[in-house]
Amino acid sequence: MREVNNIKGWIEYWNTDTVFLNIMGKIAGFFFSRTMPILNYSSEDTVLDIGCGPGDLEYLLKDEVKEIYGVDTSQRFIQECQKKFSKNSNVFFYKLDEKKYTDLSFIKNKKVSIIICLSVIQYYKSVEEVEMLIRSVKKIARPGATFLIADIPVKHGALKDILSLLKVSLKEKILFETLKFLFQLRFSKYYKVRSSRGLLIISERELTQLINRLRLNARLLKMPLTFNHGRMHLLINL
Ligand SMILES: C[S@@+](CC[C@H](N)C(=O)[O-])C[C@H]1O[C@@H](n2cnc3c(N)ncnc32)[C@H](O)[C@@H]1O
Structure with missing residues (x-):
């Protein structure tokens, strides 16, 4: 495996990242308000957040739902989250096994009602792994649960992402911060890992095939x- 500044791949990258911290918080806020009418968060809900990162969603959801379980492959994020939320009795964090990160059997007794996987599957290796994740989630979810896999790149190339980021940033009045972020990103380890490893892109056609293959009630x-x-x-x- 080709190493980039001693970083072998995405899992290791996310153990050291600092470039994304600020922008992830802003995106989580946007995502939270946009998903309210879709996921209808309520005090009855037990939420599983797959690839929870620094816990921005947990911060927004902790007073809206009954319990939240954040899981991630990054030891650093899990430790930070455990510290950050040590006083919140309804928020829990677990580190995923780096070799079998789609295995969620360790939370099987919780019967989650909302499952979120935001900006994560692009760091998977293949569509087969996404299939494995869906099968794992099915085993631990309550009947009638909702699983949202969000922010899936469906086309190659970073230009469209950059343009849309700039457009939204202008609207949200964070253009200066975003330009600074893009500049840092260009010279970051992220850029190098992305150039060498790439992101998993799943086209709309492949997503539709996945829905059909797994006979999902999905859109x-x-x-x-x-x-x-x-x-x-x-x-x-589900
Ligand atoms: C762009 S961040 C998104 C964090 C969070 N979901 C958010 O939107 O604020 C990507 C996250 O996915 C995690 N991650 C990367 N590969 C993963 C994998 N195979 N399984 C679970 N989490 C993974 C990283 O450690 C990182 O926390």
């Missing part, structure tokens, strides 16, 4: 749920 959402307007979201009713 593709195309409205913006993050700052990347060209991306799609898979909403699955």
